[in-house]
Amino acid sequence: MAKARKKADKTPVPTPCAKCPLRRLEIFRKFSAEELAFVSFFKSGELVLEAGSTIFSEGTNSPHLYTVLSGWAFKYKTLEDGRRQVLNFALPGDFIGLQASILDVIGHSIEALTDVTLCVFPREKLWSLYEKHTGLAFDVTWLGAREESILGDYLLTVGQRRANERIAFVLLHLFHRARQLGLTRGNAVALPITQELLADTIGFSLVHTNKTLKQLRRSGAFKWTGSTFELVDEGKLEALVGLTVPVGGVRPFI
Amino acid sequence: MAKARKKADKTPVPTPCAKCPLRRLEIFRKFSAEELAFVSFFKSGELVLEAGSTIFSEGTNSPHLYTVLSGWAFKYKTLEDGRRQVLNFALPGDFIGLQASILDVIGHSIEALTDVTLCVFPREKLWSLYEKHTGLAFDVTWLGAREESILGDYLLTVGQRRANERIAFVLLHLFHRARQLGLTRGNAVALPITQELLADTIGFSLVHTNKTLKQLRRSGAFKWTGSTFELVDEGKLEALVGLTVPVGGVRPFI
DNA sequence: CGTTACCTTGAATCTCCTCAATACACGTGG
DNA sequence: CCACGTGTATTGAGGAGATTCAAGGTAACG
Numbered sequence: 001m002a003k004a005r006k007k008a009d010k011t012p013v014p015t016p017c018a019k020c021p022l023r024r025l026e027i028f029r030k031f032s033a034e035e036l037a038f039v040s041f042f043k044s045g046e047l048v049l050e051a052g053s054t055i056f057s058e059g060t061n062s063p064h065l066y067t068v069l070s071g072w073a074f075k076y077k078t079l080e081d082g083r084r085q086v087l088n089f090a091l092p093g094d095f096i097g098l099q100a101s102i103l104d105v106i107g108h109s110i111e112a113l114t115d116v117t118l119c120v121f122p123r124e125k126l127w128s129l130y131e132k133h134t135g136l137a138f139d140v141t142w143l144g145a146r147e148e149s150i151l152g153d154y155l156l157t158v159g160q161r162r163a164n165e166r167i168a169f170v171l172l173h174l175f176h177r178a179r180q181l182g183l184t185r186g187n188a189v190a191l192p193i194t195q196e197l198l199a200d201t202i203g204f205s206l207v208h209t210n211k212t213l214k215q216l217r218r219s220g221a222f223k224w225t226g227s228t229f230e231l232v233d234e235g236k237l238e239a240l241v242g243l244t245v246p247v248g249g250v251r252p253f254i
Numbered sequence: 255m256a257k258a259r260k261k262a263d264k265t266p267v268p269t270p271c272a273k274c275p276l277r278r279l280e281i282f283r284k285f286s287a288e289e290l291a292f293v294s295f296f297k298s299g300e301l302v303l304e305a306g307s308t309i310f311s312e313g314t315n316s317p318h319l320y321t322v323l324s325g326w327a328f329k330y331k332t333l334e335d336g337r338r339q340v341l342n343f344a345l346p347g348d349f350i351g352l353q354a355s356i357l358d359v360i361g362h363s364i365e366a367l368t369d370v371t372l373c374v375f376p377r378e379k380l381w382s383l384y385e386k387h388t389g390l391a392f393d394v395t396w397l398g399a400r401e402e403s404i405l406g407d408y409l410l411t412v413g414q415r416r417a418n419e420r421i422a423f424v425l426l427h428l429f430h431r432a433r434q435l436g437l438t439r440g441n442a443v444a445l446p447i448t449q450e451l452l453a454d455t456i457g458f459s460l461v462h463t464n465k466t467l468k469q470l471r472r473s474g475a476f477k478w479t480g481s482t483f484e485l486v487d488e489g490k491l492e493a494l495v496g497l498t499v500p501v502g503g504v505r506p507f508i
Numbered sequence: 509c510g511t512t513a514c515c516t517t518g519a520a521t522c523t524c525c526t527c528a529a530t531a532c533a534c535g536t537g538g
Numbered sequence: 539c540c541a542c543g544t545g546t547a548t549t550g551a552g553g554a555g556a557t558t559c560a561a562g563g564t565a566a567c568g
Contacts, residue, residue: 077410079496085413089404099399102392107403130391134384137391138356145353146397149361151405152341156331158413159339159457163555194514203413208556210516226565242333417524447547462524480533504545 014046015069022069022093029178031140038133044123047118051192055118056097056110064120066096066221071116072192075108076200086201088150089113089174092181095143101126102144113192158203161241163212166202168240171222191229268300268322274322276347281434283393292387296379303371305446307359309372310351310364318374319351326368326446329362331452340455343367343428347437349397355380356398365447367446412457415495417466427478429485445483458495 015021017040022028031039032219056062058077087108090096095124100106101123112134130137144202150173157169178189199209213224220228221236269275271294276282301320303309310316312331327344344350354360355377373438384391404427406438411423432443453463467478475490476483485491 060437077406079410079414081496083414085410087409094268102399103395103403107406127388127392130384130388134381134391137384137388137395138381140397141391142356144395145356148398148402148405149403151409152329152331155341155405155409156333156425157413157420158409160333160337181561194510195516196514200413207339207558211556214516221532233489236491237267242335245379292511449548450546459525460547461549465524468548 014043016040017043020069022181025093025180025182028163032135038129038136042121042129043119044122044125045120047120048115048195049112049118050115051112052111054109054118055116055191056100056106056108057113058107058109060100061105062097062100063123065098065101065122065123065126066118067097068094069117069119073110073116074113074114074197075110077108084200086197088121088147089177091177091183094121094146095140098140098144098147113197116196134236156200161192163202163204163208164216165240165242166204167198167209167212167216168221168237169199169230170201172231172234172237172241175229186233188228188230190227191224192227227231266296270294271297272304273438274323276435278349278435279436282347287474289387289390292383292390296375297373298379299374301374303366303372304369305366305371307366307439310354310362310367312361312363313359314354314358316354316508317353317377319349319377319380320346320372320374322346322350323371323373326367327364328367328451329364331362338454339431339457340451341380342401342408343431345431345437349394349401352394352398352401354458368450387456405470407457415454417458417462418470419494419496420458420483421452421463421466421470422491423477423496424452425483425485425497426491429483440484441486442482442484444481445478446481 017023018036023031036177044064046069052157055066055073062146069076069092070092073096075087075090079083079089090110091100097106099108127142129140153169153173157166162171174191175184175189178184178191183189195210196206196211197205198213202209204212216222218221219233219236221233222231226229271277272290280428290292298318300323309320309327322344324346327350329344330338331341332338350364350372351360353362380394380420383394385479407423411420415423428445428447429438429443432438432445437443449464449467450460453460454466456463458466470476471478473487473490475487475494476485478484
């Protein structure tokens, strides 16, 4: 089956919104028929990028905004001398580039961690979304508020937690988000994160991150070799973080 | 003039939105007559609190959301053992508690730094704002996006900058915001910030903050004694921060 | 095989933290 | 008016925590 297209045919095959695999996940709310129709109209295409591609550059603008259909990306800011701070990760269902559409400039860069597929939405249509679909407009605001909430968690982490707590926080956060999206198999995830990226996320040097990680591994709370991360003792990591790591509840998808 | 009310009369006198002093500031966009009427309808009262009052508590909910009419507040999160991270400051024109209305729980606490006056908006009416006034709904999203943008700046600061750079960043940021709102006299502002609060903002201990501050003062870039902060050499501070500190452009007010 | 990207480890150094003590301003009650 | 408490600012000293430099080591890829 599914042999209608020849192998050589590289024409992209955009996923119709009605069949979007994300919408089946229970963390996304159900759309009405009208909303679904509008989203289909809103979506103007798909963008496929390979790992390492820059999706947005800090300080720029864009005629598009995106939603992650598959793959991982990360948002970051840099200082002139090269110091880099990771702000957050973007997983399937996340909005990307909303700041550019709303604020006229985006305050951070975004780079693909894995090969990614993005749904493309033209910026001009965002206004009609607000005009015609209050529910979807609310969803956009919701996504922004959740982003703000996560940034607050990260700021608390980077500002106040110690090295092992920071690592525990980030690993748990990513694991929880991945699990919500059905990206885990058992207690394992494919984490496309290098230690250097982790270091830039928690605000420590690579060396110190590595040493703390080594010490943390001895606790047996998790295994992380190669690209697969396995959560062995969730409670042990949570204890380090202090409280359950919030992920962001059940809500929308555009 | 203005003797219509007796001194003993303590009944609050809510500012009508049409005469809102903030609307005169050029950083706020102009409202149409309909928008102004709606905002007046949206606003259900004013809340006056003295310095030190808690406006929101992390993890709670509220039937109201607020806007700062006058005074300063700050948003923060705490760990169980008491470590505290300041996320951002709220100045006149800022939304407060939007997360509680959109996400159902607010992720941070908010406390008044000075005596404050807040405009009160009932949460239920937020939906009708989205339904009937696309422009205002967009403004709400804009405010959320700006908040996210500022949080990103702070995260970069706390994660990557060194002590003196962090202090320079925060002081400049607050000065710029205050200036935008006409809160400065010449190069001076009344900064209602203690060193302890600054320490919790930049993620350092009070002692280290104090010592870094001492060293920074010697550069002559600013004076900060008692509650008045005076920016003497803006360029010198900006050089420390690396680039001009963004404040958030010209846009809405609700 | 040689390159490249990532992980690991040791050693020296500096940054930042905690503890502790003092100083100053302010407001309160005696 | 003074004694006292409270909140804030300041300073020194010693130690823990992070950084940088430097050197391997390993796995993937052409």
